[in-house]
Amino acid sequence: MYTTSSIFLKTLTQCGITHAFVNWGSDHPALLEELERQRVANGKSDLEIITCPNEMVALSAAQGYAQACGRPAAVLVHVDVGTQALAGAVHNVDRGRVPVFIYAGASPFTAEGELKGSRNEWIMWLQGYPFFLPITVWSSSETLVDSFHLDVHDQSAIVRQYMRFTGQINSGKNVSQVIRRGLQLAMSEPKGPVYLWARREVMEEEVDEDLAKAALDVRTWAPLEPLALNPSAANAIARALSNATSPLIITSFLGRNPEAVEKLTMLSEALAIPVLVSCPTTVNFQHSHANFIEVSSGMGTSEWLRSADVILIIDSDIPYIPMHNKPRADAKIFHVDIDPLKENMGMFHIEAVMRCKADAQVALSQILEHLSSNVEPIKTQIAQRAEKLKEHKHKRISSLDVAESALPANGSFTIPNIIAVLRKSLPVPERTIFLNESISSYPLVWDHLRPEFLGSVISSGSSSLGWGLGAAVGVSLARTGPLANDPLDLIILIVGDGSFLFGVPSSAFWMAKRYNTVS
Structure with missing residues (x-):
């Protein structure tokens, strides 16, 4: 029947x-x-x-x-x-x-x-x-x-x-x-x-x-095909970035598509554009790359943001928090997103001269196509920016090293201490994924995990606590079974601010035990 x-x-x-x-x-x-x-x-x-x-x-x-x-x-x-x-x-x-x-x-x-x-x-x-x-x-x-x-x-x-x-x-x-x-x-x-x-x-x-x-x-x-930029918009963005003295790219969730990260890296390297990752939900750019400048939660100040004359915001819900940190008044901002108006977010506004609804991978590919005729005259300027970014990388890594090695006088541990030990203990980093639900410590955890591999760190992408425990079970079922295309060896959940208890641990651990997703 x-x-x-x-x-x-x-x-x-x-x-x-x-x-x-x-x-x-x-x-x-x-x-x-x-x-x-x-x-x-x-x-x-x-x-x-x-x-x-x-x-x-x-x-x-x-x-x-x-x-x-x-x-x-x-x-x-x-x-x-x-x-x-x-x-x-x-x-x-x-x-x-x-x-x-x-x-x-x-x-x-x-x-x-x-x-x-x-x-x-x-x-x-x-x-x-x-x-x-x-x-x-x-x-x-x-x-x-x-x-x-x-x-x-x-x-x-x-x-x-x-x-x-x-x-x-x-x-x-x-x-x-x-x-x-x-x-x-x-x-x-x-x-x-x-x-x-x-x-x-x-x-x-x-x-x-x-x-x-x-x-x-x-x-x-089939679902919708990825949206492209209007060709004139792609050209305008390429020209503005090429003519900029201090260009900047900001993103938050572009890394959901690995091919978009490849295009972002190509654009960043072509013009020596620094990349700022704001309120990330996944790995968007290699942490060790010279053009990666910082992880931001929007709460602090960023001289890179304040000094930029041309900014490309691409796939970001919270590129900055105006009350704490915002671009200079004459900065030309281009906003490219699958949902640039954030239609279900209530009040949202970016002082952009152009906003475009487009897929990040497609949009970046189009922008790259328009660069060829704009790069040659500014090679010296690009080389100078690249040198500045290398110097910044050295200072950034040194600062992280100092924070990770400094122990409090009272014998306790800091978050950088703990995350550094965890990171250095990984047997196979490329087959490990971190779920970050540390909440108040988000930026510290992201920074000190120093993620190199796409998809190696994820968060809920939202504000309701309790995602991590259940999500860890789901990640395991997707990536550790015999049918997994890219199997994981280790899944690590980092919790904070009560997110462990919000995750209904009795149910989550029952599931983990029942379906062999925890050891």
Whole structure:
């Protein structure tokens, strides 16, 4: 027997999803039956099912999984209460632009066995779909006060403002289209989470075997192609950088695409442009590169920022904090981003002379193409900047060395001491990943880890604490299994400011033990 749930799970696997982080409930029996059918028929289920005792940990694990391998995972939760229990992890996957497919069931809408999956437990009157109870309250004057119903009005509204797409599955006939629509939006920039839901009767609806086994063409539901700059904009940016006396590049999350980092390095080296990494969420530039000048949280001052006459801000949510540090008034600022207006961020503004919606890799490639005719006349100036950057690198590394070797007189340790020992103890640095949820110590940890390898340090990209423990489980599942393309030897989580306790350690460690992601 095949149901809507059969097509639901098959569509996920045919769209490339391999892992589902789940917290089962009374709305999921058809999904469980389909998984068991697969196990009986094939010896295993098509999806790798990761049971998660807590929903926020489940979504954090899915986020870490996607950050580690670039592919979305599924998260399955229980009605409206499971949706609410996703908690701050919803904020993290939204702000961090991480693609995740979230599905929640809903309580049945029939109560007397009219359809398969009808209500058969008392809890179903307290959750899910609006179902009115014959209760009327009268005041002492016998005036109608209210008529009660005990269900949520709009389940999707709980998370809608964080989602790239929300939708309801109404039939097995088009469930695959709804899923593919959701994943298409999740994987289009700016990437992010999507949320689908369905009532129990719909997921238990029987479908024809031919429909359940029909092949899907996922190619016609491909995400958007990367956006390019207007050619005149690419030329204007190239000319401005070439004519600058003190150019500067600022980025935060460009390193999510390794090929964009390659182009950034080429541009930086071509014109000897210093690169400032502000509020990073991943490794954007080699720490040992002479053109890498500093990691900033926006709280301190930067003479590089204050003296720059031309600034390219590319893929950055917080390039600087104006109250603490901002460019000089006559600086020409160009802002290139997949979401330059930060449409869901509230108040956001950069004093840019040009802002462009474009993919970083494509935009940088275009800018490089326009450089050839602009570089020759300024070779001497480029060489002078390059020499200045080499001198700065020597001072920067010396400063880090001093901080790491200096021990407090009271016999305690500093963060630089501890991070240096950790860094130097790595058996194979290129096969190690750090998850940085140190919060107040973000800049110190980033600096003293001195990351050289792309993807070797990641953070949540947002502000809800508790990401790290679940994310570490997800990273392990993505990068340590036999099918991992680039396997890791070691995963290290650095926590601070209460982020360990916010991560629901009881659930996270249960998952780590159950799925062998911790040793």
